[in-house]
Amino acid sequence: MFDEERTTSALLNTLYDNVTQPDGWPTFLQQLATRFDSPTAVLRITDRADPVVYQSFTVGITQGLDYGQEAVTLDPFRVPLATGPLGKVHVSQDIISDRAFERSDHYQVFFRPNGNFYAMGAQFERDGHAAMHVGIHRPYDRGAFTERERLLLQGFNQHFRRVVQLTRLTHQVQASLMQARHALDALPFGVLMLDAEFRCQWLNRAAEEALATHCFGLRQRNGHLTLEDGKHAAGLTQAVRTLRKGESHCECIRLSAHGASLVLMRNREGGWHDSLSASRNAGVIAFLLDPQLATPLDHARLRSLYGLTVAELRLVDLLIRGLDVTEASACLQVSAHTTRTHLKSIMQKTDVSRQAELIRKLLLSVGMINRHE
Structure with a gap:
């Protein structure tokens, strides 16, 4: 019927x-x-x-x-x-x-x-x-x-x-999420979105690479973010506890002697009226930072912004890695005088007067975003 x-x-x-x-x-x-x-x-x-x-x-x-x-x-x-x-x-x-x-x-x-x-x-x-x-x-x-x-x-x-x-x-x-992911993939440091149980919900490209290579002992076990080192694992557990209790909105775990760290921030979510979900647990945004990570500088942008020559681009690549003039001269197999001449030209083109100021300017204007083909 x-x-x-x-x-x-x-x-x-x-x-x-x-x-x-x-x-x-x-x-x-x-x-x-x-x-x-x-x-x-x-x-x-x-x-x-x-x-x-x-x-x-x-x-x-x-x-x-x-x-x-x-x-x-x-x-x-x-x-x-x-x-x-x-x-x-x-x-x-x-x-x-x-x-x-x-x-x-x-x-x-x-x-x-x-x-x-x-x-x-x-x-x-x-x-x-x-x-x-x-x-x-x-x-x-x-x-x-x-x-x-x-x-x-x-x-x-x-x-x-x-x-x-x-x-x-x-x-x-969906389009907005894809655009946001593309933007976060361009960052040179890792970004991880975690739920209240530290299950990985989303990773940017740098974080995916770090987990794939187990960088600093980072791993996923049953979808949860973990650290192999016992001391670091204990620090992660304590950070989780602190964030869950709402005692802090930001926790930091040092992962290496040279300053690599995992920065955990409590993700502010809307109130119960903003979601149909029964869960009231706030998630966590984690940032994986490594001061020794090689920061690739986009040569095309440097040429466009400052008109640097090929020789000058080679020099800034070394300076950004922390090398001084003598060390950079040895790598480039040129005299210290030639390197200083190039450095002076670079500083004139970028309108700075100190090498430290030059490094800061290069990092902030070019080094903060990676270009993925």
């Missing part, structure tokens, strides 16, 4: 699944077609003025001309859908008589090859010059779409619009 309420509920569940699973439109369209005793259903994004199809999902269309490439120019329903009120469901017999449609090119090259005759559909969302519409087609022997069916499809319009709006918002959030 047909259960309309249960069928509609299942249809809406499938529809809303497309917010996070956009590849599921054919599944929904198949259920929609079945609900209206039809073999064919379509969902398209089209131009509101010109016969252009930007995106299309279909079920039940296997024969005839390709709609997006050819049949769209012949479609007698395209203009009424585009010019009618948003959300209004049109049935084909109100737009064109059965006899006229049977003689039309659109029927002959598109509907007839797929065994269809009657159509029903609506534009449910418009955004600038584009619009989204849903359509259902069925054979002549199953009869024209009824007023009851038209009202039923019209009742789905609000859900179509909500799914589109939620999908658009989801895509915006």
Whole structure:
């Protein structure tokens, strides 16, 4: 026995699944077609003025001309859908008589090859010059779409619009997250996002490389951040305890004699009203810092900003590593006089008067961001 309420509920569940699973439109369209005793259903994004199809999902269309490439120019329903009120469901017999449609090119090259005759559909969302519409087609022997069916499809319009709006918002959030990750990947130091149990939720490129090589004893065990050294592990446990209790918002663990450290900061989250999650535990942002890490300077940026020559670029690469003039001269196999001449030129171009000031300027203007090809 047909259960309309249960069928509609299942249809809406499938529809809303497309917010996070956009590849599921054919599944929904198949259920929609079945609900209206039809073999064919379509969902398209089209131009509101010109016969252009930007995106299309279909079920039940296997024969005839390709709609997006050819049949769209012949479609007698395209203009009424585009010019009618948003959300209004049109049935084909109100737009064109059965006899006229049977003689039309659109029927002959598109509907007839797929065994269809009657159509029903609506534009449910418009955004600038584009619009989204849903359509259902069925054979002549199953009869024209009824007023009851038209009202039923019209009742789905609000859900179509909500799914589109939620999908658009989801895509915006995903795009923002990807952009944020790309920005953090450009940092020369490690950044780790941890939950309250110190499970790694997200890592930037530098942190991934450190964990892969077990740098400073950093490891992941069952997804949790750990340290191999017993003293460091104890420090991490204490830092976790302190942050959990809210006694501190920032803890630091020294990882090596030369100053490498793991800086842990409590991640400020919104209140309970900002999330549907039952968890109230604040997460942690961890920064892996290493003063001895080689800081690659982008030569292209240095040339663009200061006009440094090839010889000068080679020298700044050594100075940034902490070498003095004598050590840099030996590495470059040039005299100390030549190195001092290059250094003087670099300082003039960067408008500094001391070597320490030069290093600071290079690090802040070029060394803070890595360029990944």
